Amino acid sequence: MIPRSLSIGALAFIVVAIAGPFFPAWLISLATVAFANALVVLGLIILWRSGLVPFGQALYYAIGAYTVALIGRYSGVHDIFFMVVVAALLAALTAYLTGLLLARYREIFFAMLSLAMSMILYGILVKTETLGSTDGFHVEAPRWLGYAPAAGWMRRAILFWTVLAFDGAAALLVSLYFRSIAGSLAAAMRDNEIRLEFLGISVNRLIHLNLVIAGTLAGIGGALAAFAVEHVDPDMSYWTTSGGFVFVTVLAGSGSVAAAFAGSFVFELLKSIAYDLLPGTWQMFLGAALLLTILFLPEGLGSLLLRHRRTLKAIRAAGR
Amino acid sequence: MNAILTARDLEKAFGSLVAARDINVVVPPLQTVGIIGANGAGKTTFVNMITGHLRPSKGSIHFEDRDITGLPSRMITRLGITLSFQVAQIFPSLTVFDNMCAATAIARAGGGLLATALTPLHAPDTLAEAEAALELFRIAQYRNLLAATLPQGVRKLLDIAMAVAGSPRLLLLDEPTSGISIEEKFGLMDVVMSALKARRITVLFVEHDMDIVERYADRVLAFYDGAVIADGDPVETLENPRIQELISGPKLKTEAARRA
Numbered sequence: 001m002i003p004r005s006l007s008i009g010a011l012a013f014i015v016v017a018i019a020g021p022f023f024p025a026w027l028i029s030l031a032t033v034a035f036a037n038a039l040v041v042l043g044l045i046i047l048w049r050s051g052l053v054p055f056g057q058a059l060y061y062a063i064g065a066y067t068v069a070l071i072g073r074y075s076g077v078h079d080i081f082f083m084v085v086v087a088a089l090l091a092a093l094t095a096y097l098t099g100l101l102l103a104r105y106r107e108i109f110f111a112m113l114s115l116a117m118s119m120i121l122y123g124i125l126v127k128t129e130t131l132g133s134t135d136g137f138h139v140e141a142p143r144w145l146g147y148a149p150a151a152g153w154m155r156r157a158i159l160f161w162t163v164l165a166f167d168g169a170a171a172l173l174v175s176l177y178f179r180s181i182a183g184s185l186a187a188a189m190r191d192n193e194i195r196l197e198f199l200g201i202s203v204n205r206l207i208h209l210n211l212v213i214a215g216t217l218a219g220i221g222g223a224l225a226a227f228a229v230e231h232v233d234p235d236m237s238y239w240t241t242s243g244g245f246v247f248v249t250v251l252a253g254s255g256s257v258a259a260a261f262a263g264s265f266v267f268e269l270l271k272s273i274a275y276d277l278l279p280g281t282w283q284m285f286l287g288a289a290l291l292l293t294i295l296f297l298p299e300g301l302g303s304l305l306l307r308h309r310r311t312l313k314a315i316r317a318a319g320r
Numbered sequence: 321m322n323a324i325l326t327a328r329d330l331e332k333a334f335g336s337l338v339a340a341r342d343i344n345v346v347v348p349p350l351q352t353v354g355i356i357g358a359n360g361a362g363k364t365t366f367v368n369m370i371t372g373h374l375r376p377s378k379g380s381i382h383f384e385d386r387d388i389t390g391l392p393s394r395m396i397t398r399l400g401i402t403l404s405f406q407v408a409q410i411f412p413s414l415t416v417f418d419n420m421c422a423a424t425a426i427a428r429a430g431g432g433l434l435a436t437a438l439t440p441l442h443a444p445d446t447l448a449e450a451e452a453a454l455e456l457f458r459i460a461q462y463r464n465l466l467a468a469t470l471p472q473g474v475r476k477l478l479d480i481a482m483a484v485a486g487s488p489r490l491l492l493l494d495e496p497t498s499g500i501s502i503e504e505k506f507g508l509m510d511v512v513m514s515a516l517k518a519r520r521i522t523v524l525f526v527e528h529d530m531d532i533v534e535r536y537a538d539r540v541l542a543f544y545d546g547a548v549i550a551d552g553d554p555v556e557t558l559e560n561p562r563i564q565e566l567i568s569g570p571k572l573k574t575e576a577a578r579r580a
Contacts, residue, residue, distance in 0.1 A: 180436065181425045181439050183441075185422060188411045191412055191413050195409040195482070198409070199422075199423055201394075
């Protein structure tokens with residue numbers, strides 16, 4: 001039997017994929033970036049469930065972005081799938097290496113150490129002239145298995161669909177992971193590490209695995225965002241970028257996979273509205289939004305979905 | 321029959337303090353061994369060396385002819401030795417059933433990282449095994465309660481049920497009745513011991529209550545100052561005046577006699 005959440009998710013996915021390209025150009029671009037960033041948020045949800053909040057996820061995001069930018073600029077290879085896979089592998093490798101240290105820490109120490117690591121990359125990017133220093137550099141348009149659509153509607157639509165394809169695959173795999181033993185031990189990890197160790201599970205290794213999964217997702221997200229924005233710069237690795245991802249994770253909540261995508265889209269939309277309305281003080285608008293979320297939806301946007309599901313169940317039960 | 325556990329010349333020193341010395345114990349399969357001794361006598365040090373929590377300074381430990389001296393505790397768990405804690409170690413924010421499912425699923429997957437990442441938690445076999453374990457330990461009625469809300473005795477039973485998920489061959493019980501009221505103690509131990517017998521598990525249990533030791537142990541190990549000073553039949557050992565003087569105390573014994 002196919003779970004209900006999966007069929008609803010698949011339906012939403014198809015509707016967005018078909019309707020998406022017919023919206024105005026600015027909205028497609030916004031959605032493309034939002035859905036690329038949603039992959040980072042998906043990774044953060046995995047970590048957040050076990051009680052870890054990294055403030056340095058931009059490290060893997062920037063590595064993904066700079067990887068595709070550099071390959072396009074220097075290697076002569078322009079295939080988007082190849083470039084994204086290389087970006088994912090590099091981000092995974094980085095996450096594996098940083099994870100050797102990070103997996104031993106918890107709570108605020110974990111958060112601060114992850115932040116410190118991302119700021120090392122920021123320092124390197126800012127100081128390196130060949131990488132464009134603080135200005136960054138332009139990202140060349142990719143090709144799709146040899147096909148190079150002209151700039152404009154076609155390229156926008158194909159990139160949008162590509163991002164959606166990666167999103168769909170990631171959402172499916174992460175949902176499967178949440179149903180596995182390792183993926184469903186998050187609450188147990190928060191509760192009691194000693195018990196898990198004596199059941200034969202290494203909590204540090206499990207966290208390490210989650211870090212690599214989250215880092216890989218962030219790398220793919222960064223690579224796709226780089227194609228959408230057509231530019232990379234060191235701000236992609238700055239701690240405010242990491243903070244933004246945590247913001248969206250709080251907005252989305254850790255309850256469901258779909259919330260990562262909805263949350264990321266709402267965040268980008270809010271940000272762009274705030275830019276328009278309050279060019280000087282747009283952060284205040286976002287801050288107020290976060291405050292309202294925490295006050296009235298402490299479990300995030302995802303809880304609206306869950307609450308709806310619970311109400312439906314209650315109505316059905318009452319009907320019987 | 322071959323021994324399930326063999327400790328030879330076991331010693332543990334912390335700097336100049338010798339917490340356990342000259343421990344030579346051979347446990348045959350399916351025996352229930354009570355471990356007694358005053359605080360600091362070396363009981364827990366002995367147990368911790370078997371589970372791999374502490375590395376012995378000297379000597380060796382064999383589990384079913386396999387040398388497990390100094391192996392990490394996760395390896396030892398996977399080989400078939402598990403531990404139930406003095407203070408119940410459960411997952412308070414999960415239901416009783418989900419606690420049991422987690423323990424069962426991990427034991428079935430073998431604890432390997434890749435296996436746990438690729439096996440679904442709610443496999444039909446796992447669910448059935450978890451249900452059966454709750455029945456066996458008589459806590460099925462608490463199935464859907466959050467573990468945080470359980471009374472002390474039920475927590476203890478859940479902790480032990482989780483420790484023996486996946487059927488280990490040897491279980492170490494650290495003070496199974498600590499924190500349990502006198503009225504509940506025997507009832508709890510009856511459930512635990514009959515469940516462990518049904519699963520054919522060899523048991524070593526640390527206990528301060530001599531009535532419990534006398535009733536449930538086939539054999540008693542008495543620790544004093546890091547060494548085993550008596551090893552034998554529970555009734556004889558507990559009547560030994562030296563043991564009474566050093567460990568159990570005559571007063572406790574007369575009280576027990578009066579009640580009997």
